[in-house]
Amino acid sequence: MGGFTDEVIVERVLNGEIDAFGVLVERYQDRIYSAITNYVGSGEDAVDLVQDTFVKAFVGLKSYQGAAAFYTWLYRIGMNTAIDFLRKRPATRVASLDDDYLRESGYEPAAKDPLSNPERSVQDRIFKEALAASILKLSPKLKTALVLHDVEGLSQEEVAQVLKCPVGTVKSRVSRARIELRSMLGKYFESGVQP
Amino acid sequence: MNCRKCLKLVEDYIDARIECATRVSIEAHLTSCDACRERFEQTGRLLLSLQELGNNSASVDVWPGVRERIAALDPSGRAARPRPRFRLISVPTLAVTVAALVITFLATEFGSRGPQPGLQRPDAEYLQYVQAYSQFQSNQSLDAGPMKVVVELSREKVWRGE
Numbered sequence: 111m112g113g114f115t116d117e118v119i120v121e122r123v124l125n126g127e128i129d130a131f132g133v134l135v136e137r138y139q140d141r142i143y144s145a146i147t148n149y150v151g152s153g154e155d156a157v158d159l160v161q162d163t164f165v166k167a168f169v170g171l172k173s174y175q176g177a178a179a180f181y182t183w184l185y186r187i188g189m190n191t192a193i194d195f196l197r198k199r200p201a202t203r204v205a206s207l208d209d210d211y212l213r214e215s216g217y218e219p220a221a222k223d224p225l226s227n228p229e230r231s232v233q234d235r236i237f238k239e240a241l242a243a244s245i246l247k248l249s250p251k252l253k254t255a256l257v258l259h260d261v262e263g264l265s266q267e268e269v270a271q272v273l274k275c276p277v278g279t280v281k282s283r284v285s286r287a288r289i290e291l292r293s294m295l296g297k298y299f300e301s302g303v304q305p
Numbered sequence: 306m307n308c309r310k311c312l313k314l315v316e317d318y319i320d321a322r323i324e325c326a327t328r329v330s331i332e333a334h335l336t337s338c339d340a341c342r343e344r345f346e347q348t349g350r351l352l353l354s355l356q357e358l359g360n361n362s363a364s365v366d367v368w369p370g371v372r373e374r375i376a377a378l379d380p381s382g383r384a385a386r387p388r389p390r391f392r393l394i395s396v397p398t399l400a401v402t403v404a405a406l407v408i409t410f411l412a413t414e415f416g417s418r419g420p421q422p423g424l425q426r427p428d429a430e431y432l433q434y435v436q437a438y439s440q441f442q443s444n445q446s447l448d449a450g451p452m453k454v455v456v457e458l459s460r461e462k463v464w465r466g467e
Contacts, residue, residue: 128375135368144361157365164371169378241354260355266320285316292351299347 116180123171131171135164138181141262142188148257149192151246159195163188182271185264189254189272196250237298244294248287255283256291306330311341315348 114122114133122130142163147156166187167174174183245253245261258269259280266284270277292299311334317323318331335342 128372131375132368132372135371136366139367140362143367144359147361148358153361153364157367161367161370161374164367165374168371168375238354238358241351242358245358256355260352261359263356263359281316288316288348288351292347295351 117176120171120174120176120180123168131164131168134167134180134184138184139164141181142184145185145257145262146188146192148242148245148261149189149253150196151242155195159191160188163191166191178271179268182264182268185258185262185272186274189258193250193254237295240295240298241291244291247294248290252283252287252290255280256287259284260288306334308334308338308341311335311338312344315345318345319348319352 116134116137119130119133123134139160143156143160146159146163147153150156150159163184167184170187174180245256248256254273255269258264258272259266264272266277266280269280269284273280311331314323314327314331318328323331335345
């Protein structure tokens with residue numbers, strides 16, 4: 111069943127083949143996990159939220175009418191789940207550069223070869239940790255647009271489908287998010303700490 | 306192409322959303338402008354790092370957990386949670402209802418007793434009494450039939466509510 115399209119699998123699930131839903135879970139769990147991890151800043155929380163996302167998707171499968179691609183519909187559920195999670199969580203936790211969720215979530219730095227340039231690997235890691243912490247400080251609207259477009263690689267049109275807003279709005283939010291990130295990370299560019 | 310125009314097109318250039326001719330103009334400008342080139346490089350590095358953040362993968366397979374939760378759903382698709390067939394009444398509501406019933410009962414049972422204000426409309430017994438008394442006035446005999454009626458009636462409560 112791995113070669114079937116999402117719509118075909120959805121049809122089979124709606125006809126009672128619950129295990130067919132597992133194919134969709136396997137197909138998209140990493141992408142949803144990545145988006146949610148970068149949104150909430152915790153890999154551990156993200157696992158639970160990914161489960162919540164797929165359960166909600168299963169329950170609401172009848173409402174998926176196929177107007178948009180299945181994965182954009184799934185992303186929407188995932189991002190809403192992540193947004194609700196942060197909204198309900200006490201706003202006491204502030205992302206800091208000491209947060210190690212990159213390691214917890216299994217992230218590996220690009221340069222694995224210790225002989226290449228250890229110092230550059232360290233600088234790369236420092237910058238990425240600062241970047242991840244800065245993303246958490248963005249407003250929900252900017253963060254969602256940036257994570258979906260620049261981190262997950264969705265096109266502006268796809269992000270517009272997920273967020274149900276005009277493409278121009280997506281473009282504007284992504285641009286503003288990038289400007290804010292560059293402002294927050296200015297010292298890393300000035301000091302020469304570069305990825 | 307000047308710096309102002311060039312910086313406005315940074316995003317579109319990196320997202321590959323500009324025409325070929327414009328791209329050529331930008332690249333020509335970048336060869337001679339250090340400030341714009343630095344801005345382009347910073348934005349490019351930022352986007353490359355953001356892309357690399359998207360390489361996260363779930364270290365566990367979430368399907369078993371999802372499968373278990375789906376199996377726990379009731380046939381309507383909602384989470385299996387027992388629901389009472391009737392709605393339970395809360396304790397405060399029940400207390401108020403009982404108190405209202407008690408008050409109504411007491412008002413019905415005892416509220417009609419006691420003297421009513423205003424004149425009583427004479428009932429049949431009272432008329433008998435008056436008639437008997439007037440005859441008594443004329444007969445002056447306690448044993449007379451009408452007086453017997455008076456005595457008997459006097460023992461009864463004529464007035465309603467007493």
